[in-house]
Amino acid sequence: MVAHIHDWLELLFRWLHLITGVAWIGASFYFNWLENQLDRAAARNREGIAGHLWAVHGGGFYYLEKYQVAPEKLPETLHWFKWEAYFTWITGMVLLVLVYYLNAQSYLIDPRVADISTPVAVAIGLITLVVSWIVYDQLCKSAIARQPMLLAAVIGVLLVLLSWGLSLVFGGRGAFIHVGSAIGTIMVANVFFVIIPNQHDLVNAMKENRLPDGEKGKAGLLRSRHNNYLTLPVLFIMISNHYPSTYAHEWNWVILALIMAAGAAIRHYFNIRHLPQRKVWILPVGAALMVLAFLLTMPEQRERADEITQEPVAYAEIRPVLEQRCMVCHAETAAQGGIRLEDEADVRRLSARIHDAVVRSDSMPPGNATGMTEEERELIDAWYRNPAD
Ligand code: HEC
Numbered sequence: 251m252v253a254h255i256h257d258w259l260e261l262l263f264r265w266l267h268l269i270t271g272v273a274w275i276g277a278s279f280y281f282n283w284l285e286n287q288l289d290r291a292a293a294r295n296r297e298g299i300a301g302h303l304w305a306v307h308g309g310g311f312y313y314l315e316k317y318q319v320a321p322e323k324l325p326e327t328l329h330w331f332k333w334e335a336y337f338t339w340i341t342g343m344v345l346l347v348l349v350y351y352l353n354a355q356s357y358l359i360d361p362r363v364a365d366i367s368t369p370v371a372v373a374i375g376l377i378t379l380v381v382s383w384i385v386y387d388q389l390c391k392s393a394i395a396r397q398p399m400l401l402a403a404v405i406g407v408l409l410v411l412l413s414w415g416l417s418l419v420f421g422g423r424g425a426f427i428h429v430g431s432a433i434g435t436i437m438v439a440n441v442f443f444v445i446i447p448n449q450h451d452l453v454n455a456m457k458e459n460r461l462p463d464g465e466k467g468k469a470g471l472l473r474s475r476h477n478n479y480l481t482l483p484v485l486f487i488m489i490s491n492h493y494p495s496t497y498a499h500e501w502n503w504v505i506l507a508l509i510m511a512a513g514a515a516i517r518h519y520f521n522i523r524h525l526p527q528r529k530v531w532i533l534p535v536g537a538a539l540m541v542l543a544f545l546l547t548m549p550e551q552r553e554r555a556d557e558i559t560q561e562p563v564a565y566a567e568i569r570p571v572l573e574q575r576c577m578v579c580h581a582e583t584a585a586q587g588g589i590r591l592e593d594e595a596d597v598r599r600l601s602a603r604i605h606d607a608v609v610r611s612d613s614m615p616p617g618n619a620t621g622m623t624e625e626e627r628e629l630i631d632a633w634y635r636n637p638a639d
Contacts, residue, residue: 256348256352259344259348260345260348260349263341263344263345263348264345266337266341267338267341267342267345270334270337270338270341271334271338271342271488273334274331274334274335274338275481275485277331277334278477278478278481279481281331282478282521284303284314284316285316286521286523286524287303287524288300288301288302288303288316289301289302289303296315298317298318298319298321298322299315299316299317299318300316300317300318301315301316302314302315302316319462320452320456320462324453324456324457328453330446330449332441332442332446335437335438335441335442336438336441336442338434338438339434339435339438342431342434343431346375346427346431350375350424350427351368351372351375354368354371354372354424355368355617355619356616356617356619357421357423357424357616357617358371358372358375358420358421358423358424359371359420359421359424359617360420360421360422360424360617360618361617361618362617362618363417363418363419363420363421364418364419364420366419371419371420371424374419374420375420375424375428375431378412378416378428378431378432379428379431379432379435382412382432382433382435382436383432383435383436383439385408386405386408386436387439387443389401389404389405390469390472390473390476395472398472398475401472402476402479405476406511406514409429409433409483409507409510410503410507410510412429412432413425413426413429413502413503413506413507413510414503416428416429416503417502417503421616421617422494422496422497422498422499422502423490423491423497423498423613423616425497425502425503426487426490426491426496426497426502426506427487427490427491429487429506430484430487430488430490433480433483433484433487434484436476436480437476437477437480437481437484440473440474440476440477441473441477444469444470444473445470445473445474448463448466448467448469448470449470451463451466452466452467478517478521479514479517479518480514481513481517482513482514482516482517483509483510483513483514485513486509486510486513487506490506494606494607494610494611494612494613495547495549495610495611496509496543496547497613498611498612498613499546499547499611501546504546505543505546505547508539508540508542508543508546509539509540509543511539512536512537512539512540512543513536515532515533515535515536515539516532516533516536518532519532519533519536549610549611561632561636562636562637562638563629563632563633563636563637563638564633564637564638564639565594565597565598565633565637565638565639567629567633568597568629568630568633569594571622571626571629571630572591572597574620575615575620575621575622575626576591576614576615576620577591577592578620579615580592589603591604601634602634604630604634605630605631605634608622608627608630608631609627609628609630609631609634612627
């Protein structure tokens, strides 16, 4: 019963997280697109207008204008975009607790990486999120921020360092999700602590008939830009748990760095696509980074496997291994991930997935919880390639 409730809470929060995340990033993509597509030349003949845009959607025509600063009189209803961001973070944190902190031994900790206890792992995880924000925020307020490109480079290097550092304390999956959570926390904190308060300042300035603080406007824009470039990397990390070839790889942090860089590069291309000085070469660079990650994650043949495959292996030989190393989680009573391994027919039917999980990626057993040996993995490999029966 408790497990079932846990399962449904996870379902609910994952669903909510996805919905609010789509709403947040969707709005953010839309406004970014809007900003880039505004017709600025045609709008010049109306005072105070920075640009306008026509669009057709859902069977209706829309006309939109952007003010250079603000309208003379504030409208009665002014729409803000912030709850999507806050709820994405809140549901994400709940999910982090449900999936990773309550199951730390399976998903977060890998004794082959670092044999730490659950409380230590959870503390490292939470501290990572807070410290990442503080470091990032201080950087944005420091002198470096006067050179946006330098600041971006420093943030990029720090993210790679974070990936590397986390890969030394957590299992691959836990390391990846914490890089993603740190980025997500930074993005939401940008909205909560900088972008929204600065927008309030703008609105208040209008109400009080004073000039808005230009510095605040600039700071808000910088944070928005960062959020924009961080979307693609963070979205990859959210789906990365489906791809053990990335997170369970020996060089998982390098692979993550390559994919994050590719995401930021592709985002950059779409940001400047409409400009006359657009740089088309950015797309192939992004693609090249992905190809590099693809090549790096190419599965190696296990060294001794070829010798073993000379000898066919019977199902009866791997059966004790499955019983000893897998059944606790993959039998009738606890069929994790919907995988049941007590029947021979099921094992044969799932042989490719078992091989993927045990031989190609080492993602099973999670964190090698049941202490599977290298010889046992090779035996499964040999059976898969050369079954005797
Ligand atoms: C400590 C519990 C545990 C042990 C032990 C364990 N697994 Fe798993 N396994 C899981 C969980 C949890 C999932 C679901 C993962 C998910 O949803 O991301 C899973 C998923 C899988 C999958 C599906 C992955 C996919 O999407 O293709 C396979 C195959 C698998 N396990 C095989 C094995 C084999 C083979 C062993 C023994 C060598 C094993 N597991 C040992 C917990 C375990």
